[in-house]
Amino acid sequence: QTVVTQEPSLTVSPGGTVTLTCALTTGAVTSAYFPNWFQQKVGQAPRAVIYGATNKHSWTPARFSGSLLGGKAALTLSGVQPEDEAEYHCLLYYGNAWVFGGGTKLTVL
């Protein structure tokens, strides 16, 4: 069974930098898995922030960036703001299906 793993939780100080990762238990994540990242605040629907591993949507803040790092998909937030506190979900295309990671709860403290 394909499993996509993320850090369950991370904490960052305002103004700091944090990197969230998305790994596949079966091997390295590449662009062929079309990584998408979503931000979900409490009580809200998910909002897309990154697609194709590195591309931002028109509404994605400049401080968000996506990459492929050490066999994983990564989402880096630089100059974190209090409003970035949220759950972040990665999504990979695998075997003609889509698989979500378990999500990372990001706390800004």
Place this chain on the structure above:
Amino acid sequence: QVQLVQSGAEVRKPGASVKVSCKASGYTFNRYVFHWVRQAPGQGLEWMGIINPSDGTAVPAQKFRGRVRMTRDTSTTTLYMELISLTSEDTAIYYCAREGAGTYIYDYWGQGTLVTVST
């Protein structure tokens, strides 16, 4: 502007079925495909399947095969997801999400529909 507006909350008894709708507007309907995603209370997101509105082709996730039916009405630009044989484990928020056809780019999401399965 793009809008995906879902139907309201539902309560069902175990063994029943539920049908959730997702009304799309603000763009050319057939140029995008749609996914259904659910989120159980306090849990992560779970992909349920995909439907192509241009021809109605639907592919459910393996876990939901035989239990989910995804359809669309092009005249009203509305997508539907019906889940049958409900159990308490189907209690969740159900979302529709748009993807540019063949692009692997998710962009807009519906606001979600809470389905509660309880005796």
